[in-house]
Every structure is written in structure tokens, then in C-alpha cells.
Amino acid sequence: MGPANDRERELQQKRDTERARRERLRRQEAARDKNRERVKAWAAANPDKVKARREAWKAKNADRQREHARNYYHRHLDERRAAARAQNAKRREDPEVRETEREYRASRRDVLNEQQNARRSEPEARERHNQEQNIRRKVDRRLHKLGLPPRPKHRWTIDERLEMEREQAAAAKRRWTKSDVAKLQEEAAAIRGEAYWASPDRFQVKLEARIQADLDRPKRLAAAVDALLDGREGSRLREEVRMDSIARQLRGADPYPDPSLEARRRAAELIIERAQQVQAPEAVEPPDERGLRIA
Secondary structure (H helix, E strand, O other): OOHHHHHHHHHHHHHHHHHHHHHHHHHHHHHHHHHHHHHHHHHHHOHHHHHHHHHHHHHHOHHHHHHHHHHHHHHOHHHHHHHHHHHHHHHHOOHHHHHHHHHHHHHOHHHHHHHHHHHHOOHHHHHHHHHHHHHHHHHHHHHHHOOOOOOOOOOOOHHHHHHHHHHHHHHHHOOOOHHHHHHHHHHHHHHHHHHHHOOHHHHHHHHHHHHHHHHHHHHHHHHHHHHHHOOHHHHHHHHHHHHHHHHHHHOOOOOOOOHHHHHHHHHHHHHHHHHHHHOOOOOOOOEOOOOOEOO
16 A cells, blocks of 8 residues: 555545535435424414414513514614605605695794794894804805805705715725826816915905006006107107198187197007907916916
């Protein structure tokens, strides 16, 4: 007998043992199934005896019965709550129920108004209510400026909150790829950009720049008129004013009282017209290094 034969005999013994174990488990499972069927048949044929045995066991094992009932209650608590929420949601969608609730609210409108006025009659409660309303309006305006969806007008239901929690848990366990991270960074940059253009600081800077531009406008316009009158166009405008003044005299009208002032007026109109023609349409303007409008 060599080592190879010993090894083969050992493997065969293991195979036989495993085969016998599986056969024993199969016979035990068949016996259990047969016993279950026998018990079910006996219980169906003897319901009074089954009830008496159950009552006797409960009387003898009251503590274990309460423990079983308590465990069953907590084990199926989430299922019962979900079923109750589904039933309530279905009931709220019933047209008859909604009509009944509407009629009830309409019949108690005066009572509800009195209760609301009583709550808001206290200065502290009124101030707290106003603060809450101001915060809600501020959030709504902020979302509108950023182009984000509006805040939901209804309360989140328990099912919606649970769904959000499940989504958050799944997102926390998710393996983020490089493309996902890049996309999120791009979205975050876009949101920061929108927030910058709609931020109070940005609005303050733009308002101050516009006020300063309006204050400097007469001075810049006067400088532009002087520069235009010093060139060829200035000579042409002064000549046009002189010829128009002669034409007015020939028609029997009074000449221009101050030809130089008329020339400046025409030069200003010409400059404003050219500025309006080359002005770009109103759009999002790129900021310079100081965050101001490029002049």
C-alpha cells in the first residue's frame, strides 16, 4: 500500500461521509415536512382542541406570551407605520374626504381667524411670526436669483423624509469616480459664480459704481465735447452752426444767440448718439480684477 492509495482511500471516506450527511439531512427535512402536514391536518380537524391547548399554554406561560407579543410588536412596528401612512395618504386623496375637509374649514373660518388673531395679538408672537415670514421671503428671493427650484410649499411627509435619508445614506456609501467629482466641482463653481453675481456685496459694488459713473458723466461728457471741437469735426460743426444761423436770418428768424454754445450742444448730441449705437445689449458683464464693470 503506497501513499497514493492511502490518499485515495482517505478522499473516498470523506466523500462517503458527506454523502451520508446529506442523505440524513434530506430524511430529516422530509420528516419535518410530513410532521407539519400532519399537525396542520389535525388542527384543521380539531379546532376546539387547538384553541384549548393555546389558552392553556397562555395561562401557564403568561410572561412568555407578553414577551412574544412585545417582540412581535417591535419587529413589525415600521411595517404598521408604513401601512398607516399609506392608508392616510389614500384617504386624503379621496375626493369625498377632501370635500368634507374643505367644508369643515369653510364652516370654521371665523373661529380659525379669531384663533390666529389671538395668537398674533401678543407682541412677541407677532414679532416672531414676522421674522419667520421675512426669512422665508429672503430664501425664496435667493433661490429665484440663483435660478434654483423654489422651496416646496408643503411639509415633507414622513415617507419623503425617509426616502431622502435613504438617498443620503446611499450617496455616503457610494464610490465616487473622477468624472463624478469633476462634475460636482463644476456645478459648485457655477453656483459660486451665480451667488457672486447675485450677492449683496456685488450689488453694493455695482450700485456704487453706477452712482460714481452718474456723478462723473457731466465731466466726462464735457471733456469729450472739448476733444471733438478741437478736431476736424469741431470745425465742421462750427461751420454748420454759422451757415444755419445765416439761413435763419434769411427766413426772418433770429440767429443763434451764442454760436459756440450751439456748437457744444450739437457735439454733445453727436457723442451721446454714437455711444448709444456702440453700447452692447444688457447682459452679464465680465468683471475685471477688482470685480468692477470694464469701462
